[in-house]
Amino acid sequence: MTNTPLLQAMLPLLDDLTRELPDNERFQRLLAALLELVPCDAIALLRLEQDHLVPLAVSGLSADALGRRFKVDEHPRLAALLEQRGATRFAADCELPDPYDGLVECRHGRLEVHDCLGCPLFINERPWGLLTLDSLDPSRFGQIALDNLETVARLAAATVQAGERMNSLSRRLENEAHLTESYRLAAGQRQPAQIIGQSAVTQRLLGEIALVAGSDLTVLIGGETGVGKELVAQALHRQSPRAERPLISLNCAALPETLVESELFGHVRGAFSGAVSERAGKFEIANGSTLFLDEVGELPLPVQAKLLRVLQSGHLQRVGSDREHQVDVRILAASNRDLAEEVRAGRFRADLYHRLSVYPLHVPPLRERGRDILLLAGNFLEQNRPRLRLRGLRLSREAQAALLDYDWPGNVRELEHLIGRAALKALSRHPERPRILSIAVEDLDLPASSSAVQAELPVERSAKQPGLRQACEHFQRQLIGAALERHQGNWTAAARELELDRANLSRLAARLGLK
The missing domain is CATH 1.10.8.60 (Helicase, Ruva Protein; domain 3)
Structure with missing residues (x-):
């Protein structure tokens, strides 16, 4: 006998298999279909990345949930789900802590999840991730929910795989585990940090990284202090053909001027006081790989001239030596200074600036x-x-x-x-x-921000009232922001609530600086 509700929920997903959709929209449609079948308070799609589960789409969870990285061995329920082939339900009296406790949107004061079930997704017989459903009602799920979840999980895996193929990600996913593991072992890191974000400026940055990473072009990474320039350098290296070798980094601002040249190019025994043995510099250590020069604007002018020679010819001399060494190094440089202004002020060589800024990459500040x-x-x-x-x-x-x-x-x-x-x-x-x-x-x-202070002031006490246009735009920002928060950043759902066309909402948000 045909399960009509199940079939009706699956038909849109079957149509999506042949459609080119953005990943976030594809995944949100998947969750919406599952919510039709198994009503619940929260649902999430998570991808397995090494020893972490990364949320790709959520509904009913706190707005910060998409930024979390759930370490599998710290969350026994998630680990238990990954060990199964089918759907699993955790009883209301299960003593295993729930990773979503406190994250499910709740208007009744109850923060702990009471009924949960989940199912692993397999692609090519390998675990890819999880679908999880949670409810604050301890008797929400039953056998029908388990059966439906297992059925939809198979289609969900096909949906994910179709999306990856359409986005030309299959090859990258196959190589990702090997390349990341090689990087981790070489660099001594447990897991490389990621650039987290779904805003338009962050997606634009990630697109530029993907564009230039596969080349050997020198990249100059600019941006304010604390924006994550080193993370950008790591991402460029991980996606490059040199990723099997470790990324070598040097903070040019952290070294005394007398040691910078030795750190970069190495030295021979007796080259200076304290040089009791030969030592290779960062360029030689990075041969065949990538060298990241952080705070490159702090380099002394004499060292800048020697750095320029290495960039131009690939040849270097250790301090105190006449022997030349040939190196093959890709350079990534970063600075929180405006190097063009530094050139005009005579504090940075113009020829080196042009050599470094073959591909300038700007990292946006957090406020944007x-x-x-x-x-x-x-x-x-x-x-x-x-x-x-x-x-x-x-x-x-x-x-x-x-x-x-x-x-x-x-x-x-x-x-x-x-x-x-x-x-x-x-x-x-x-x-x-x-x-x-x-x-x-x-x-x-x-x-307290200026907008918050102004909001607290009575109208008659405010020294300067905003104009009508400013007030309307401020109200629109608040309205759109609240709708997006309720729908976990889903623009289509927010547009539906605000009774706007999706494209019109997108244009309005861009004008208001929300995208």
């Missing part, structure tokens, strides 16, 4: 990345949760709004440190160490 702030905050919350031995760590709605309203002069690094301090401050208010810790707006200790 919109709701990426919440995704990054979620990532830092998940990093701090096991350190503080907490079952759940979350942001209150007021805290989320405060993060979005702040200007972030210190960028991502400031956000990372702020989340760590706020978690400790929130914990200090709860000596009993709660199972789920909520960070309140006062824990963030952020200075």
